[in-house]
Amino acid sequence: MSVSTLAVARPRRLGGILMGGRSLRIGLVGFALIAVLALLAPWIAPYDPTALGLADGLQPPNAAHWFGTDQLGRDILTRVLHAARTDLQIGTIGVIIPLIIGAVLGLFAGYYAGWPDAILGRIVDVVTAFPFLVLVLAIVAMLGPGLTNFYIAITLVSWVAYARIVRGEALSARGRGYILAARSLGYGDMRIMFRHLLPNVMVPAFVFGMSDFVLDILAGASLGFFGLGVQPPTPEWGVMIAEGRNFIITAPWVVIFPGLAIIVTSFFVSLVGDSASDIVRRVHAP
Amino acid sequence: MIRYAAGRVLAIVPVLFGVSIVVFLLIRLIPGNPAIAILGERATPELVERVKNQLGLDLPIWRQYLHFLDNASRLDFGPSYFYKQEVSTLTLERIPITLTLIAYATVIGLVIAVPFATWAATRREGLVDHAIRLLFTSVIGIPAFWMGIVLALLLSVRWRLLPLGGVGANLLDTLWHLTLPALTIGLHISPTLVRALRSSLIEVMSSDYVTTGVAMGLRPVTRLFSYLLRNGMTPFISTLGLNIGWLIGGTIIIEQVFGVPGVGSLLITSILTRDYSIIQFVALVLALLVILVNLLTDLTYALLDPRVSFRA
Numbered sequence: 001m002s003v004s005t006l007a008v009a010r011p012r013r014l015g016g017i018l019m020g021g022r023s024l025r026i027g028l029v030g031f032a033l034i035a036v037l038a039l040l041a042p043w044i045a046p047y048d049p050t051a052l053g054l055a056d057g058l059q060p061p062n063a064a065h066w067f068g069t070d071q072l073g074r075d076i077l078t079r080v081l082h083a084a085r086t087d088l089q090i091g092t093i094g095v096i097i098p099l100i101i102g103a104v105l106g107l108f109a110g111y112y113a114g115w116p117d118a119i120l121g122r123i124v125d126v127v128t129a130f131p132f133l134v135l136v137l138a139i140v141a142m143l144g145p146g147l148t149n150f151y152i153a154i155t156l157v158s159w160v161a162y163a164r165i166v167r168g169e170a171l172s173a174r175g176r177g178y179i180l181a182a183r184s185l186g187y188g189d190m191r192i193m194f195r196h197l198l199p200n201v202m203v204p205a206f207v208f209g210m211s212d213f214v215l216d217i218l219a220g221a222s223l224g225f226f227g228l229g230v231q232p233p234t235p236e237w238g239v240m241i242a243e244g245r246n247f248i249i250t251a252p253w254v255v256i257f258p259g260l261a262i263i264v265t266s267f268f269v270s271l272v273g274d275s276a277s278d279i280v281r282r283v284h285a286p
Numbered sequence: 287m288i289r290y291a292a293g294r295v296l297a298i299v300p301v302l303f304g305v306s307i308v309v310f311l312l313i314r315l316i317p318g319n320p321a322i323a324i325l326g327e328r329a330t331p332e333l334v335e336r337v338k339n340q341l342g343l344d345l346p347i348w349r350q351y352l353h354f355l356d357n358a359s360r361l362d363f364g365p366s367y368f369y370k371q372e373v374s375t376l377t378l379e380r381i382p383i384t385l386t387l388i389a390y391a392t393v394i395g396l397v398i399a400v401p402f403a404t405w406a407a408t409r410r411e412g413l414v415d416h417a418i419r420l421l422f423t424s425v426i427g428i429p430a431f432w433m434g435i436v437l438a439l440l441l442s443v444r445w446r447l448l449p450l451g452g453v454g455a456n457l458l459d460t461l462w463h464l465t466l467p468a469l470t471i472g473l474h475i476s477p478t479l480v481r482a483l484r485s486s487l488i489e490v491m492s493s494d495y496v497t498t499g500v501a502m503g504l505r506p507v508t509r510l511f512s513y514l515l516r517n518g519m520t521p522f523i524s525t526l527g528l529n530i531g532w533l534i535g536g537t538i539i540i541e542q543v544f545g546v547p548g549v550g551s552l553l554i555t556s557i558l559t560r561d562y563s564i565i566q567f568v569a570l571v572l573a574l575l576v577i578l579v580n581l582l583t584d585l586t587y588a589l590l591d592p593r594v595s596f597r598a
Binding site: 122123125126127128129130131132133134135137138139140141142143144214218221222225226227228238241245248249252255256259262263264265266267269270271274 | 300301304305307308312313315316317419423424426427428429430431432435436439443530531532534535538539542553554556557558560562565566568569572573576577
């Protein structure tokens with residue numbers, strides 16, 4: 001069968017082949033590549049990310065500076081690579097700490113049900129009544145700008161999402177056979193919760209963590225853009241976009257490349273997250 | 287239905303109570319003396335004393351909270367030391383433009399999402415479906431502020447299609463000036479809308495009454511509009527309500543980027559000028575907006591789908 005008949009006769013299959021199984025792998029490989037570039041930035045980046053006046057300012061992309069230079073003559077490729085370290089760190093810390101706190105609290109609420117669950121439910125309702133970005137901004141505003149305070153704000157706001165997910169899973173799992181079996185063997189609550197329940201309720205939380213990773217990077221970049229997150233001269237994608245903003249008409253590359261870096265990173269992570277949630281849905285489906 | 291509505295309204299009371307506690311605690315997050323932080327280091331002792339009284343800082347924390355509730359019930363959040371105006375007046379007069387922008391952006395978001403979601407759902411698992419999903423997966427990752435800058439560069443500066451910033455003289459003119467910000471926010475929220483509508487359409491498609499309709503020789507147009515979209519939109523309404531937070535987040539960023547004189551740009555500016563009372567009040571107002579929208583979507587949903595109020 002020639003390629004054209006395949007495409008005409010079975011468009012569904014072709015679409016499935018192109019994306020179905022591969023999107024997870026494409027996402028993982030793409031993200032791994034970005035992570036490696038970020039880790040190796042100090043060794044592979046061609047110039048110093050913060051040194052001023054090394055080259056003429058606002059050069060368009062050329063052989064010496066692939067992404068051009070910014071208004072202070074800094075190499076944009078170098079800064080995009082170094083910024084990847086900061087932004088990936090924002091995504092990682094912004095997921096891991098809330099995930100741990102939310103999972104533990106959600107586990108307790110779901111396992112014991114009753115009043116711990118009722119209290120957690122009310123707190124979740126209250127925190128989710130605030131738009132995510134508004135509460136993060138308000139907390140950072142009170143604590144003061146900077147990366148540490150951003151992490152505190154993210155933790156205070158986004159643990160509830162994980163708590164809600166884990167709580168729901170734990171609540172439906174606590175009546176299952178393996179938990180009853182562990183109880184009848186006389187195991188303590190802690191052992192049942194953390195050894196038996198936890199591994200069985202975490203998958204949806206991890207899947208959510210991937211879209212949360214994207215959300216955190218976008219929030220971090222937004223705060224950086226408004227001068228409330230990472231402080232210059234430390235390279236961060238949002239900060240770079242803010243700094244290049246005034247030159248957008250004459251030197252759009254200063255803004256375009258850090259923006260593309262955010263888009264490409266988010267795209268790969270979303271691809272992994274979407275495929276993972278598809279797989280989970282298929283496994284969970286009756 | 288009335289019982290359902292009453293129960294739903296009552297359920298808001300504890301949430302409101304919690305929201306007031308969070309908003310109250312916000313100011314207490316300020317390191318050091320909040321009165322000095324609010325006024326700045328060079329404030330006179332008399333002024334510091336006045337702000338301390340306004341916040342009730344000498345009282346035990348629970349009395350401070352009661353004091354806060356008492357003030358809040360009279361919409362008294364103190365004056366803004368930057369704008370030299372009452373915080374509540376300053377904020378409330380900026381609400382209409384923000385609401386207009388949110389509504390406009392939602393309409394644009396729907397105009398983008400409905401055709402794409404329908405197209406994807408009718409070509410489920412096909413090439414078109416995957417292409418649309420990939421397209422919107424990449425849109426999710428576009429930072430709203432970056433999209434705003436790039437769209438402004440292309441649509442306003444290069445091609446001169448849309449006005450950049452400014453407020454119009456009348457409603458129509460205002461809408462015209464809000465088109466670029468609304469388009470940016472609409473694009474920003476479109477991936478969530480496409481995803482939700484696509485899956486809800488797919489669910490409707492596999493239901494028995496659609497199969498029966500097709501077997502009875504339903505015309506494709508009738509099938510699409512009277513069967514699929516009409517029933518698929520109902521669960522989609524609650525998705526729209528659930529994503530109001532995401533929509534407000536995008537609106538705040540975009541208002542600041544385009545200088546729209548709404549609540550969002552007020553929030554960002556106040557953070558930069560450390561106008562804490564405004565931040566507190568804006569957070570409260572936006573939380574109330576989310577609660578209200580969620581209530582309205584639940585009630586609309588119950589009205590459109592009577593099964594909801596029976597189940598509850």
